[in-house]
Amino acid sequence: MKAVFIIAAIVLLVFLSQLTLSAEWTGADEQAELAISDINPHYEPWFSPIWEPPSGEIETFLFSLQAAIGALLIGYFLGYYRGIRHARNA
Amino acid sequence: MHIAEGFLPPGWAAFWYAFSLPVVAYGAYKAKKRIDEDPKSKSLLAVAGAFIFVLSALKIPSVITGSCSHPTGTGIAVVLFGPVITAFLSILALLYQALLLAHGGITTLGANTASMGIVGPFVGWLAYSAVRNRIDVKIATFVAAAIADWVTYVVTSFQLALAFPSGVGLAGVMASATKFMAIFAVTQVPLAVIEGVVAALLIGYLIQVREDVVAGVTA
Numbered sequence: 001m002k003a004v005f006i007i008a009a010i011v012l013l014v015f016l017s018q019l020t021l022s023a024e025w026t027g028a029d030e031q032a033e034l035a036i037s038d039i040n041p042h043y044e045p046w047f048s049p050i051w052e053p054p055s056g057e058i059e060t061f062l063f064s065l066q067a068a069i070g071a072l073l074i075g076y077f078l079g080y081y082r083g084i085r086h087a088r089n090a
Numbered sequence: 091m092h093i094a095e096g097f098l099p100p101g102w103a104a105f106w107y108a109f110s111l112p113v114v115a116y117g118a119y120k121a122k123k124r125i126d127e128d129p130k131s132k133s134l135l136a137v138a139g140a141f142i143f144v145l146s147a148l149k150i151p152s153v154i155t156g157s158c159s160h161p162t163g164t165g166i167a168v169v170l171f172g173p174v175i176t177a178f179l180s181i182l183a184l185l186y187q188a189l190l191l192a193h194g195g196i197t198t199l200g201a202n203t204a205s206m207g208i209v210g211p212f213v214g215w216l217a218y219s220a221v222r223n224r225i226d227v228k229i230a231t232f233v234a235a236a237i238a239d240w241v242t243y244v245v246t247s248f249q250l251a252l253a254f255p256s257g258v259g260l261a262g263v264m265a266s267a268t269k270f271m272a273i274f275a276v277t278q279v280p281l282a283v284i285e286g287v288v289a290a291l292l293i294g295y296l297i298q299v300r301e302d303v304v305a306g307v308t309a
Contacts, residue, residue: 016240
């Protein structure tokens with residue numbers, strides 16, 4: 001239960017920060033790329049990704065999939081450990 | 091946020107590969123050995139790797155800079171298995187993102203593994219080792235995870251500064267490092283705190299449901 005409250009507090013903080021701050025919320029990696037061209041205007045990336053998600057939607061899908069795979073594994077094993085413990089104590 | 095594809099000159103890309111690959115290979119060997127010796131650690135290894143997967147998929151807005159970055163999730167792995175195995179687990183998530191998301195990259199995989207999988211977790215693990223006998227394991231995990239996360243982005247800043255110095259010599263590197271730190275390290279502070287809290291919660295729960303984790307955590 002405590003965990004739920006803490007996570008809810010984090011989510012709330014994120015939302016509050018959105019309301020109170022007007023910012024671009026761009027990725028830090030994008031800003032770093034800008035900084036690089038600022039330092040060395042002649043630098044050209046010498047390699048581009050072999051495959052890129054065709055659209056932002058698909059990128060979001062693949063990011064969600066990554067999180068889902070991780071969450072699934074964590075949830076499965078936490079439940080499994082809990083079940084084993086319960087069975088042993090019963 | 092990892093260094094994007096092609097954004098490190100070939101020499102530096104090769105250097106960081108040479109730095110990272112031996113550690114990753116040793117980590118894979120150690121992970122296999124650990125599973126052979128103690129089959130019950132297999133599922134914990136999966137949980138530790140899965141935690142990296144979840145956290146590094148979440149791009150979170152950072153209140154301080156008004157930009158977004160993501161945590162690393164290496165805290166659980168480093169607390170349970172140490173920095174070498176963490177390097178092996180990290181490269182899996184980095185490969186997923188480099189191949190499927192065009193986030194990070196194949197040429198920068200060595201550098202990104204060095205920051206997120208090796209140096210960051212190693213410093214987190216040092217901090218953890220220093221405090222674990224003195225404070226509650228959850229707080230020690232918070233320290234390990236937050237430091238591993240934050241140091242990752244300090245390393246990223248220096249990797250970029252070494253490749254793109256603003257002038258000659260050390261002064262040029264430091265000037266660039268300051269610039270990249272302002273982007274990465276500052277953004278990362280609130281995210282590192284969030285990561286520390288979530289990692290501490292997970293360790294707390296793991297200890298509750300698996301008695302042997304306590305032994306693993308202090309091993």
